[in-house]
Amino acid sequence: MAGTADYGLGPFTYPRGWFMVAEADEVTSVPSAVRYFGQDLVLYRGASGRAYMVDAYCPHMGAHLARNTTSYVIHDKIQVEGESIRCPYHAWRFGADGKCNQIPYSPAPIPAAARLRTWTLQERYGCIFAWHDSEGGAPDFDLPAIPEWDDPAYVHWKIDQLGMLPCHPQEIVDNLADVSHLGPTHGGPPEYFSNIIDGIEARQYQGAYHRALAPGFMLETDTFYTGPGILLSYFNGGGAVMYIAHTPVDDGSLKAWHGLLVNSGKPAAGDDDIPMARAQQAGSLAALAQDFEVWANKRACIQPLAVPGDGAFSRVRLWYRQFYNPRAEAAKIQALANGTYGVRGMPATRQIAS
Ligand code: FES
Ligand SMILES: [Fe+2]
CATH class of the missing domain: 3.90.380.10 (Naphthalene 1,2-dioxygenase Alpha Subunit; Chain A, domain 1)
Known part of the structure; x- marks a missing residue:
């Protein structure tokens, strides 16, 4: 399988731009696992109706946020609360900005590293689009107008x-x-x-x-x-x-x-x-x-x-x-x-x- 380096395209393995990541209907309050840009990711929809894409793996101990059906977090239907997503393993909760906003059992301040990477999304034309940029920059062009x-x-x-x-x-x-x-x-x-x-x-x-x-x-x-x-x-x-x-x-x-x-x-x-x-x-x-x-x-x-x-x-x-x-x-x-x-x-x- 030839990769980006074989084609001599440039230093970044994955291109900068807007990319479709799901149909709009596929993103619900039940988080789903996807993989793009060589990364495992999770899509979910908050209570406001807004869609989010975050890293799949919890910064605490690495549990996958969407590949779980048996935890009581799932059973009790408390995984998505408002705009936040909760890890099925120890129930840490992450907000729309990706920062952990609750560790249910720990009285200590929440460490700064307790955060998920969040992606810039747009929902248009019945699709969810994510902005990918290896340099981490904001979008410098828009989706096509239709x-x-x-x-x-x-x-x-x-x-x-x-x-x-x-x-x-x-x-x-x-x-x-x-x-x-x-x-x-x-x-x-x-x-x-x-x-x-x-x-x-x-x-x-x-x-x-x-x-x-x-x-x-x-x-x-x-x-x-x-x-x-x-x-x-x-x-x-x-x-x-x-x-x-x-x-x-x-x-x-x-x-x-x-x-x-x-x-x-x-x-x-x-x-x-x-x-x-x-x-x-x-x-x-x-x-x-x-x-x-x-x-x-x-x-x-x-x-x-x-x-x-x-x-x-x-x-x-x-x-x-x-x-x-x-x-x-x-x-x-x-x-x-x-x-x-x-x-x-x-x-x-x-x-x-x-
Ligand atoms: S691995 Fe996610 S809360 Fe512990
Ligand atoms: Fe063709």
Whole structure:
């Protein structure tokens, strides 16, 4: 399994940015165990409804906060109190800021080291996102805005959990530049294609007549990463919005999710539009499954054997490096990566017939 160092991405094993860590529905007052960024973590929801992610292991003696079903702390349903979470072993309680705020049996002052690391979370689009930063800094960019989420014309996605992939996220990110797989893998050789890199965003424009779609119907997509782990793709100017999120689990493995927001074509979508939206999402998932099968079985591609006609992999990889390097280096890397990149022998934009 190739890791970040093999790809030469930078000094940090895991990238800086926003990452999906759960569907919103999965986070409840019963703490759950997750693993991301090489760490065991726990998600729970406080009485206010706010979601929290904390270290899994208690600083007292190392008990796992969520992997317990038999302690009386669990039995008596006192594990989550207000916004605090209690350890099942000796019942130390930790507040929303991660600091221990009660040791039930000890009269002594609570030691400063009695604290859990807490993560910055946002709950949006039916998902929970965590900010990861090896330098411990606050977010320096936001989640992508999806105005369609609040537009009643759209049917919300029902997230597909794609599970674990035993490959480095670099292999997924490469797909943004991968013009030459679109025909062979997906049956949609593009008529035009370009990548545009700008700061924390990396974009792909393309349009293709697909084998499986109606004759003469060109599927045009505007697909972009906002940071390293969240991809949106607008189909034909907003007919649907595809969402793919991927989050490192360990160095060289990841978890992924997919969804599709679908425009009903009406001012307000109703329940009767849901089957159509689910069918479209299933079609989108089937296309993603064509990539997934490759990713699940390929060896690592440390250095593509590039030929003319391949996309701008080196530029997209350069863009991706900014997230594995100190924040102070990001502007320098962006300046090198920014630009518009076409493909030899192919128009960069749609050619309008005269
Ligand atoms: S190990 Fe958590 S309270 Fe003792
Ligand atoms: Fe693909």
